[in-house]
Amino acid sequence: MNSTPVAPNPAEDFEVHPLSGAAARPARQLSGPLAPEAAATLDAQVRAVDLRVPLLEKNDLLAERNRGYFLGRGLATLNLVSSPGAGKTTLLERTLDEFGRQTRCAVVVGDLETDNDGLRLHRPHAPVAQITTGGTCHLDAAMIARGVESLDLAGVKVLFIENVGNLVCPASFDLGEQVRVVLLSTTEGEDKPLKYPPIFKSAHLVLLTKVDVADALGFKRDVAVANIRRIAPQARIIQLSSRSGEGLPEWYDFLRGLAPAAKA
Amino acid sequence: MHEVGIMESAIDAVLRQARAHSARRVHRIVLRIGALAGVEPDGLRFAFDVVTRGTLAAGAALEIEAVPARAYCAACDADFPVDGGFIARCPTCSALSADLRSGRELELSRIEMT
Numbered sequence A: 001m002n003s004t005p006v007a008p009n010p011a012e013d014f015e016v017h018p019l020s021g022a023a024a025r026p027a028r029q030l031s032g033p034l035a036p037e038a039a040a041t042l043d044a045q046v047r048a049v050d051l052r053v054p055l056l057e058k059n060d061l062l063a064e065r066n067r068g069y070f071l072g073r074g075l076a077t078l079n080l081v082s083s084p085g086a087g088k089t090t091l092l093e094r095t096l097d098e099f100g101r102q103t104r105c106a107v108v109v110g111d112l113e114t115d116n117d118g119l120r121l122h123r124p125h126a127p128v129a130q131i132t133t134g135g136t137c138h139l140d141a142a143m144i145a146r147g148v149e150s151l152d153l154a155g156v157k158v159l160f161i162e163n164v165g166n167l168v169c170p171a172s173f174d175l176g177e178q179v180r181v182v183l184l185s186t187t188e189g190e191d192k193p194l195k196y197p198p199i200f201k202s203a204h205l206v207l208l209t210k211v212d213v214a215d216a217l218g219f220k221r222d223v224a225v226a227n228i229r230r231i232a233p234q235a236r237i238i239q240l241s242s243r244s245g246e247g248l249p250e251w252y253d254f255l256r257g258l259a260p261a262a263k264a
Numbered sequence B: 001m002h003e004v005g006i007m008e009s010a011i012d013a014v015l016r017q018a019r020a021h022s023a024r025r026v027h028r029i030v031l032r033i034g035a036l037a038g039v040e041p042d043g044l045r046f047a048f049d050v051v052t053r054g055t056l057a058a059g060a061a062l063e064i065e066a067v068p069a070r071a072y073c074a075a076c077d078a079d080f081p082v083d084g085g086f087i088a089r090c091p092t093c094s095a096l097s098a099d100l101r102s103g104r105e106l107e108l109s110r111i112e113m114t
């Protein structure tokens, strides 16, 4: 009796189905390691590069350049960041009118649209550059470099940068400033630092603004201060009002400390 | 949405590397993002698809490696993991620390290309 001819198995653990001729083992087991030559060509094709490049490399480099420029000119530079309407422009207006009479100041102010803030800040004794970002929610180091180029910095000791009103995006963008100032107004609630921690984490100075209306609003200053300290134990805190003038001498003292050349 | 701006800058760096290696395609990109960097991984992923469209990196896999935050306590002379969100409180002495040793990373760490 003749039996059906069966193809010989090519390897010991390799079985061919007697009827269909298909491999009877899972494909995974069928594929062995690549021949060394084949593996070598594949490796040469897929190139893996390990590196440590900051995602914001361009901005970081430009920010360092700005910082060097400011330092070289003996300029104290402050980046003012807050939610929209926390009182940045109002504080700067009064600061230019008072502190700015003894110490020459300049301002670069950023807004999404309009030059309203630039016009409000306009003073014969203080050069102002307005940047309209056209929709970008933060200032970056390149915008500052361009803005500063248009300013006459002769004799200027303090440069204020009013950032776009936004408590999130400016946190990631170093402008080359010496001091990052975060403003928190009493109209915003005491827990703002807990809700928007990254920007507070990066602050050198936190200004608690509009304290003149704190009581009327039922705003608890001590709770706000405690929250700021939890997120930003490094930050100096000044409570002030651009309306009543409370706390402004402390703010001016802080500025004087940054601009030692202007003391005499 | 500053994640878009950050991703644009990252893809700039990726494409510069790809050109330097005469690569034809980028297959995989690995980012290291600190827990306290203030950047949303989901926002980055969304931005990645938009920003890579029509580039050598279109269709590449994006891997985001989360870097946990650590801070240093001067009183205890020790590092500790920051697990209270952005509040870095020493588990030993309860002091608040402003001295972050990791957690702010925003880095491109690996590119695979052919």
Ligand SMILES: Nc1nc2c(ncn2[C@@H]2O[C@H](COP(=O)(O)OP(=O)(O)OP(=O)(O)O)[C@@H](O)[C@H]2O)c(=O)[nH]1
Binding pocket: A082, A083, A084, A085, A086, A087, A088, A089, A090, A091, A117, A164, A165, A166, A209, A210, A211, A212, A213, A240, A241, A242, A243, A244
């Ligand atoms: N009560 C009180 N109101 C203030 C104070 N400072 C500012 N304001 C008011 O708050 C509102 C917003 O002030 P701005 O100075 O324009 O705020 P801003 O931070 O520059 O706003 P954006 O540039 O739009 O982000 C205005 O109506 C101000 O009059 C303050 O100290 N006390």
Ligand SMILES: [Mg+2]
Binding pocket: A088, A089, A090, A117, A162
């Ligand atoms: Mg303003």
Ligand SMILES: [Zn+2]
Binding pocket: B073, B074, B075, B076, B077, B090, B091, B092, B093, B094, B095
């Ligand atoms: Zn401790």
